[in-house]
Amino acid sequence: MARYVGPVCRLCRREGIKLFLKGTKCETAKCTLEKRAAPPGQHGQTRTKLSEYGVQLREKQRLKRMWGMLEQQFKNYFRKAARQKGVTGETLLQSLELRLDNVVYRLGFSASRLGARQAILHGHVHVNGHKVNRPSFGLKIGDQIQIANRPNVMELAKLNLEKTASRPTLAWLKLNREGLKGEIVSIPTREEISVPVNERLIVELYSK
Numbered sequence: 428m429a430r431y432v433g434p435v436c437r438l439c440r441r442e443g444i445k446l447f448l449k450g451t452k453c454e455t456a457k458c459t460l461e462k463r464a465a466p467p468g469q470h471g472q473t474r475t476k477l478s479e480y481g482v483q484l485r486e487k488q489r490l491k492r493m494w495g496m497l498e499q500q501f502k503n504y505f506r507k508a509a510r511q512k513g514v515t516g517e518t519l520l521q522s523l524e525l526r527l528d529n530v531v532y533r534l535g536f537s538a539s540r541l542g543a544r545q546a547i548l549h550g551h552v553h554v555n556g557h558k559v560n561r562p563s564f565g566l567k568i569g570d571q572i573q574i575a576n577r578p579n580v581m582e583l584a585k586l587n588l589e590k591t592a593s594r595p596t597l598a599w600l601k602l603n604r605e606g607l608k609g610e611i612v613s614i615p616t617r618e619e620i621s622v623p624v625n626e627r628l629i630v631e632l633y634s635k
Contacts, residue, residue: 483632516626528562535591574607
């Protein structure tokens with residue numbers, strides 16, 4: 428599937444918030460948004476106030492870009508969430524959180540979702556003892572994630588765990604640092620999903 432391959436810091440500037448697309452660099456003073464907060468482009472600093480549609484669009488773009496998706500893939504996630512029981516916006520966020528690339532990132536085995544996606548595509552991640560090379564693979568309660576038993580891969584995962592040690596522990600995930608394993612222990616609630624978006628605005632956008 429196609430994906431965005433341009434400068435990711437430009438996306439953070441466009442959305443006006445940190446999307447954490449470059450891992451731990453985004454948490455330091457080297458973050459591009461700390462130096463150049465204005466939106467990119469010739470008219471970035473003279474942008475007028477957004478309309479109601481513009482606000483809704485920006486919320487959707489923020490969430491979509493955090494997971495590195497293009498429009499059609501993101502729309503498919505929304506349609507699936509809309510067909511399920513419960514609050515559509517919360518269901519959408521839960522389905523995104525339970526993607527394999529996101530769980531590898533949340534566990535700290537990778538500093539960014541992009542890095543997690545690359546590790547999965549290269550076959551460095553196993554689910555329930557089987558190699559899975561699909562970043563969008565949906566996980567469920569009880570699924571176990573483990574880094575492949577390869578010295579260089581395990582060393583990189585341990586290094587990333589050290590870099591991300593300051594991240595808060597998530598109650599819906601169980602991490603075994605020594606064994607480089609993780610497990611889904613529950614479905615994350617909205618309060619446990621730390622993404623700076625208002626999903627209600629995304630629902631309103633797609634409901635028009």
